[in-house]
Amino acid sequence: MGLAFRNISKRYGAVVAIKQAQMEIEEGEVRAILGGNGSGKSTLAKVIGGLISRDNGEILFQGKVIDFKSPKDAKKHHVIMTSQELSLFGNLTVEENICICDVPVRGRFTDRKRLKQKAFEILKKMKLESLIGKKVEELAANQQYMVELAKALVQEPKILVIDEITSALYREDVEIVDEIIRDLKSQGCIVLFISHRMVELYAMCDTVTIMRNGETLGTYQMKEKSEDELLSLMVGTRIESYHGEGRHHQNVERDVFIRAPHIPIPTYGTVESLEIGKGEIIGVAGLQGHGQTDLVRALYGVRGGIDIEIDGKIQKIHNAKQAVSRGFAFISGDREKDGTFQERSLSENIAVVQELVKHNKLDNPKEVLDDFHVRYDNPGELITSLSGGNQQKVVVGRWLCTKPRLLLADDPTKGIDVKARTDLHQVFAGLAKEGNAVIMISSDDDELVSITSMVDTSRVIVMYEGRISAVLEGDAINRENISAASMPVNSMPQKDIENREAGAKV
Numbered sequence: 001m002g003l004a005f006r007n008i009s010k011r012y013g014a015v016v017a018i019k020q021a022q023m024e025i026e027e028g029e030v031r032a033i034l035g036g037n038g039s040g041k042s043t044l045a046k047v048i049g050g051l052i053s054r055d056n057g058e059i060l061f062q063g064k065v066i067d068f069k070s071p072k073d074a075k076k077h078h079v080i081m082t083s084q085e086l087s088l089f090g091n092l093t094v095e096e097n098i099c100i101c102d103v104p105v106r107g108r109f110t111d112r113k114r115l116k117q118k119a120f121e122i123l124k125k126m127k128l129e130s131l132i133g134k135k136v137e138e139l140a141a142n143q144q145y146m147v148e149l150a151k152a153l154v155q156e157p158k159i160l161v162i163d164e165i166t167s168a169l170y171r172e173d174v175e176i177v178d179e180i181i182r183d184l185k186s187q188g189c190i191v192l193f194i195s196h197r198m199v200e201l202y203a204m205c206d207t208v209t210i211m212r213n214g215e216t217l218g219t220y221q222m223k224e225k226s227e228d229e230l231l232s233l234m235v236g237t238r239i240e241s242y243h244g245e246g247r248h249h250q251n252v253e254r255d256v257f258i259r260a261p262h263i264p265i266p267t268y269g270t271v272e273s274l275e276i277g278k279g280e281i282i283g284v285a286g287l288q289g290h291g292q293t294d295l296v297r298a299l300y301g302v303r304g305g306i307d308i309e310i311d312g313k314i315q316k317i318h319n320a321k322q323a324v325s326r327g328f329a330f331i332s333g334d335r336e337k338d339g340t341f342q343e344r345s346l347s348e349n350i351a352v353v354q355e356l357v358k359h360n361k362l363d364n365p366k367e368v369l370d371d372f373h374v375r376y377d378n379p380g381e382l383i384t385s386l387s388g389g390n391q392q393k394v395v396v397g398r399w400l401c402t403k404p405r406l407l408l409a410d411d412p413t414k415g416i417d418v419k420a421r422t423d424l425h426q427v428f429a430g431l432a433k434e435g436n437a438v439i440m441i442s443s444d445d446d447e448l449v450s451i452t453s454m455v456d457t458s459r460v461i462v463m464y465e466g467r468i469s470a471v472l473e474g475d476a477i478n479r480e481n482i483s484a485a486s487m488p489v490n491s492m493p494q495k496d497i498e499n500r501e502a503g504a505k506v
Contacts, residue, residue, distance in 0.1 A: 002027040003048075003159060003190050005216075008057035010043055012385075015377060017043040019214040021057070025207075030181060030191040032201045032222065034234055035211030036417040037389030038375035041194050042083075044211070045161045048192070049081030050074035061159065075101060080157040082148050084164040084388050084415055085336075090137030095119035097136055098151045122150045125183075126176050141168050141334055142288050142443070146176070153180065160184060163194045164388065167414040168333070170288040170443045171483070178204055196389075196417050197444060198227050210234055235419050243446075244453025250474040252457045254280060258406060258437065259309040263298050265291040268466025274299075276406065276437045281428065281455050283448035284441040285482045286463035292441045295463065296408045299323075299439070300330045310405075327405035331396055333414035339395040340383050347379040350398040372397035373420065388415040400427055407431060409440040413447065421447070429454035445482045452477055462486055 008021040018040045025031045033041045046052045048059060050068030059066050061079075068074040071081070088097045095116050104114035116132065123129045128146055136144060145165045152160060166174055181191055181204050193205055201208060202222055210217045210233045217233060225233075232238050254277035263272045268291055276282065284292045297303050301317040308315050310326060317323050320330065332338035341349055347365040365379045372393045376386060383391055392415050399407070407428065413421045425447075428438050432455045442448050452458035460472045462485035470485035472478075 002029065002062065004060040005044070005048075006058050006060070008044065008047060008059070009055045010040075010047065010052065010214075011055055013377070016214050018047070018054075021211070021214070021216045023209050023216055023219055025190050025192070027188045027190060028185050029207065030185055030193055030205045031219075032205035032208040033192055033194045033211060034201065034208050034230060036234060036419055037393070037415075038387045039211040039234075039417075040214040041211055042163055042387060043214075045081060045083075045163045045192065045194060048074070048079060048159070049161055050079070051081070075155060078156055078158040079161075080152040080155050080159070081161040082152045082163060082165050084145075084167060086144055086148050088136045088144060088148060088151070090135065092136060094123070094131045094134050094136060094139070094147055094150075097147055098122060098154050101151070101155055118154060119150070122154050125153075126150055126180065140289055142170055142173050145169060146173055149177065149180070157184070157189055159190045159192070161192045161194075164196075164415055166195050166197060166200055168411075168443070171445065171486075172287060174200060196415070196421065198230070198418060199446060202227075212236060231418055234417075244450040245478050246475065247453040248458060248474050248477050249456045254457055257311055260299060260306070261309075263295055263306065264303055265294040265298070265466040266303055267291055267294050270466035272466075272468055274461075276439070277457050278435045278437065279432050279455060280457040280459070281432050281438045281440065281452050282458070283452050283460040283477075284439060284463065285445055285448055285460055285486065286469070287486050288443070290463045290486075291466040292463050293410055294466070296410050296439060296441055297330075299406075300328060300408050329399040329402060329404035329407050331399055331407070331409045331412040333392075333411035340391055342382075342384050344383060345380050346374075346376060346383055346386075346394060349383050349394055350379075353398045353402060368397045368401055369394070371401070373423070389417055389420065392416050393420060396424060400431065403431065403434070403436070405436050407436065407438045407440075409438065411441050411443055413442070413444075425451045425454060432457075445479045448482065449477055449479060 003025045005021055005023050008018055010018040021040065021044055035041050047054050050071045050073050066077065098119040099115045104111040104118060120129055120132055123131060126146060131143065136147060145168045148165055166177060184191055195201060205222050207219055208222055208230065209219045212234060256275045257278050258276040261273045263274060265272060272295060284295060286292050294303060298306055301319045301323045305316060305318040308317055315326055317326065346369060350365045350368050369376055369379065374390050374393045383394060396412060413424060416424065428451060432438050440451065448460050452460055460477050460482060461468050462470045462482055464486060472481050
């Protein structure tokens with residue numbers, strides 16, 4: 001026997017986080033843990049990782065009961081947990097963060113040569129050796145999550161818990177993670193993999209355990225269950241996943257109401273332009289760091305002043321407050337940095353938007369929380385008491401209830417469960433159908449294909465080195481074309497070049 005959970009329970013006051021959870025995982029097995037936000041997945045992960053104690057039950061590893069009192073205790077036994085709540089120090093270098101749990105020393109001092117070599121060996125496996133010497137605070141979000149994983153790998157895990165770190169990763173990062181997991185599997189490492197991206201689960205995992213309301217409902221071979229079957233088990237009702245490929249409208253005329261002729265892309269020193277139509281959803285794709293975030297944030301006024309034509313009138317936007325006054329809203333997938341006030345209540349986190357939005361009175365906090373199916377105890381509790389996905393629902397809900405004319409969203413579904421993501425897409429589509437517009441970045445190409453198929457007017461723009469490398473419409477919106485347009489032309493097959501050029505009419 002590898003790892004076994006026997007009747008694990010955990011309660012926070014009146015809230016039951018885990019109830020009689022049971023599962024067994026063999027050595028060398030990759031087990032997906034699938035459930036909605038607040039289903040108990042992360043709580044179970046924190047129990048095995050020593051972050052929290054269990055109320056009842058026992059955990060066995062290789063036939064012996066284990067009961068870790070702290071993460072440090074767990075790490076001594078090579079039980080390592082990575083989490084969407086990063087455990088990195090921004091002011092330290094990448095290599096210092098990677099080795100911080102076991103710093104090489106020479107006498108009384110840090111052996112910096114060994115430290116650097118130790119980190120370099122891991123980073124080379126992850127094709128990230130170029131990060132050596134950089135401060136973590138200088139890195140993009142996806143790079144920070146890859147460093148978090150490297151920090152776990154250097155500790156030679158026998159049990160590795162990956163809790164939602166792939167939600168911040170781009171396609172090329174996920175491919176590296178896939179290779180790493182295959183290597184760990186060959187070494188007999190047990191991997192517990194928590195993710196809401198179904199494509200990743202099918203690619204990387206052998207089996208899946210479904211959790212709902214703190215209970216483990218069953219374990220299945222991944223290849224034996226379809227995506228729709230797993231989603232239906234997860235939510236308790238029949239669900240059919242929505243795949244947008246081939247469902248996009250063709251040759252729809254655009255009723256342009258916003259024109260942005262000079263959008264600065266500071267990272268590359270380039271300038272782009274964009275026309276936005278009423279009822280339109282524009283997906284923004286590309287490899288990480290190619291200007292997507294600059295584009296969206298520039299429109300929100302946080303990359304310097306910008307002139308935008310709205311309904312035929314030039315409007316100057318120099319900051320976020322001015323953008324909001326013009327009916328713009330911005331949702332970030334990085335809720336800790338850009339989304340939430342960590343030491344404030346749910347009510348306060350929702351009410352903060354009221355101070356900015358004058359043209360549309362917000363509903364009371366409870367209605368917002370209930371409308372977006374947030375799992376919470378009372379509106380006065382700290383937002384940090386919620387699961388990561390439920391925190392993100394609060395961030396999304398407080399803006400969407402203001403009915404913005406232009407919604408700017410930078411990977412907004414990070415950490416949100418599959419059902420909630422679908423619900424969110426429908427809300428975005430509903431906002432567009434009322435004559436507003438949505439511009440949404442996603443690190444998940446499939447998500448962009450899906451959401452842009454939900455409205456009559458849509459495009460996916462793909463960015464490369466600070467430029468819009470392609471604009472895909474209608475049947476051209478598919479995963480293959482997005483992937484092709486994300487790469488330099490001289491590295492692409494001829495067929496992909498033709499596809500890219502066919503869709504590159506702005």
